[in-house]
Amino acid sequence: MRRVFAKEWKQGQMIALFGLLMGGLVVALWGIFTVAYVRNWIDQENVNGFCGAMFYLVPLALAIFVGAGLFAAEVERGTMPLLLALPFSRRQVWVGKTLAGLALMLSAVAMAIVPGAIATRPALEEVGFWQFLPELALASALLYFGALFWSTVLASIVSAFLTAIATAIGLVLVAVVLMVLGGRLFGPPLLDIEVWALAAIPGLIAGSYLGFVRGEAFLGRRRWRMPLAVALAIYVVTIIILSGVARSLTGYDRSQVYKIGAATVTGSGGVVSALTYGAPVRVTREAEVKLANGVTAGDRRVYSVALDLDTGKELLVRREAGVAEVSPDGKHAFLLTEPRPLTWRGEDWGSDGPIVEIWDLSRNRMTYRGVPIGPTAGRYARIQSIKWSPDSKWIGSVTPEGESNKLRVLLLGLDGRVQREITALGWYGSQGDPWSFAPGGDAVYALGGEGGVTRYELANGESHEVWSAKAAGLDAKDWFVRDASLSVSPSGGRIAVALTAYERRGHPAQIGYAGGRTTSRSLIAVFQPDTGETRVVLVSDEVTRSQALVWSGDSGTLYCVRTAGDDWQTARDQVAVWRVGRAEASVITLPMRGTGMAEAAVLPGGRLIVERGAQYWVIASDAHARRVVGGIEQALTGATIAGADVQGRLLVTKWEGEERWVEGVPGVRPASYLAAVDVDTGQVTKVYP
């Protein structure tokens, strides 16, 4: 075997030199392009992209070239009988050649990439080349062994080369199908596409080995049936074993999440947005439920994860960018996804609606997947403010009504069908959360575009208006509500409304504008639905950028966190927190400069923590506000508030490493995790992953 290895190694030395040449060529082109870039002939990103693409292609080309030539070249040259007549077993010849091919490929790749990558490191880092190395290694291995397989059963290098490429493409397609249909074939959604492709390698190796040792393809005859049958059989067996192992193992293990996105905590438990990398296995799990849902977007390795915050167990993991939320009773979960990024939408608007999945967690089975609300498909297709009813019987959301873009509340049953349609809210687009279930789940409160709050009884379908913005001086004849939030206190006894209304003009395009300036009015009000008693907390002509409503756990205090002011500069420089008790109301102005929205969470004891631009303030129950400094500040550095868990800890997504900016927008950070922070002590506990 050593002699065969040595012979192959010596024979293939030119391939390693070829790799060096390719690396040198890329560096040379990079240098030329860089000069062109300096002279404004070419964009820097094109130069970077070229380097990344070339360094990705070179290993693939070398892998397939080396693999295809290993055995087929001997047959083509006619030297195979000479080799086989040597006093070595077939096994020794096969192992020697295969290992030599691997060594050659690795050497050639190293010679192609390492010097060149060092030379063009800035360009490769810019395009994130290094994070693709695992995929590159896998793709190279797949191509090498695919080419090796065909090299042993076909008598021509060109045939082996082309067939290996076709095989790799076919395996990727099969992997896609398996990944997509895996859930239906084997139960829950299973493995990542790379793992499915990887599953082919044992079959390719075995088929190649048996084809060479037992077959006679080396004599130039095409004896591909037996090796191919072996490869396919082992491929299938590997898939079955992998799926079985995955399903058993992942009952206890987490996905290999290394990064999570923005996370928040909902009333039913927690919310986790998981941006995961390299997670080989994702399954649903039957478990005790405390929680959960998640939102992520924008990356091809995005998974929506529903998580039990107490145990860190994944209840639902789906390779979709979306929102996952477990029902309060823990038996079901829904996942709301966008099938494609908005910018990729095609001409067929009707097929681009958001997709809803409903999972029966107790049976690990997806019970519904589809676009449940036909009229939502269209130019304005979206589902927002989606949530479970407290009794876990309904999934409610706000959706536009066809092309009119008027919003209404729809309630889905557990079978995914529309069960109820609440009268159109009548807004032309909205921010905020304008509706809510009553705490008992027996009714829905919805805030309409005319400024009225209506209660819909789910038992009999009756509805009646329980509050009108007229009580706060906003007449629907003059004002048009666009952005609004409605929040029912945990006890159900009080309802808070925060809205922004714009002055009506003759044409919708003129709404809110007069004489070149915006004419708007913002309002915060709290009313009791049973008596209709209203407290208008604030009526202001300030420009409102965002406002969020947060109730304390005992329903005694409402916090309305606003970024607003008479001018944009004020909104940028400060955050106003309205603190509304049962009898009194006060405003606390926090000097939190930033351009984004403010996030807030209620902590035990009625404290509120507010975050904006990595600045943290805590408002105590006595309305005393203090900035979070010292050890806690350090603990919260690089963190974004997700909410508070049932133990009163602050949940944050905490980033590691420096954020990189790419082409003027924030890029990804190396890693992140969900952490629970004790605000009093600053102790940070890693929760997930």
Place this chain on the structure above:
Amino acid sequence: MSDTSLAILTKDLTRRFGRLRALDGVNAHVPKGAIYGLMGPNGAGKTTFVRVLLNLINPTSGAAVVLGRDVTKEPVEVRKRVGHVAALQPLWDWMTVRDFAEFMRGCYPVWSPEAVSTVLDRIGIDQAATLGVLSRGQRAIVAIAVAVGHEPDLLILDEALTGLDPIARREVLRNIIDAMQAEGRTVLITGQDISDMERICDHVGFLVNGRLVLEATLDDLKSRVKRIRVEHPGEAEVQVPVGAFQVERRLRETVFTVENYTPDLLVSLDGPGRRAVATDLSLEDIFIDLAQAHMRSAG
């Protein structure tokens, strides 16, 4: 199935390629120390026979024992003791002659660099030359020279003399094969150059359509296979003996070949007005007659 006096012994050796029977129940016996010429027309199965002996391919049925070892069970051990050169054997052209010899040296437990160098030097092949620049004949010489480097007990030349110039051919025949014979080692030569075989072989086998139709020592073969001419007046019918082949009936004579000639045969053919004469055949004539007869009988 073993006979220590035999270098090669096959028993009902059969190899099919689909419907084609490349070897059809071959029972070959190659004594140790023999120079065995295996002859046959194109497609007779000679190369298949050699490949089975080296276990490059497996037999469909039957067995083959080389140097006392079953080729399917101990192929590596067999190949350690066998030197093999195929017709126009392609070599690794990127190697130099010396590299090739060194590579082969590392593959065998025993090696005689002198044996290799002697042949190469005698033909005048530069060991520093790259194999790719050598002529076909020179590469064949290199292959043969290296094939005896490990002092094999059995040397198989599968039409390996094809393409050699007369000088090289003489070198191979005189020095290499004679030396092998002198040391009691066995040589199996396949090919169609009957004159060479006749000159050097002491045993021959005829392979036709996958069947070994005849196997004998050369002397025995020549004494057994004769052409008989029976002269007779007019168109008298001559009763040719059973087993005669290549029968030609002419106006005043009948000619045929017999495989098992005895002097008594002439006596039986002689008669009033008739005269039977036996003539010796060259190995080439025997080969042609046998091949044609068996190919004709096979349809």
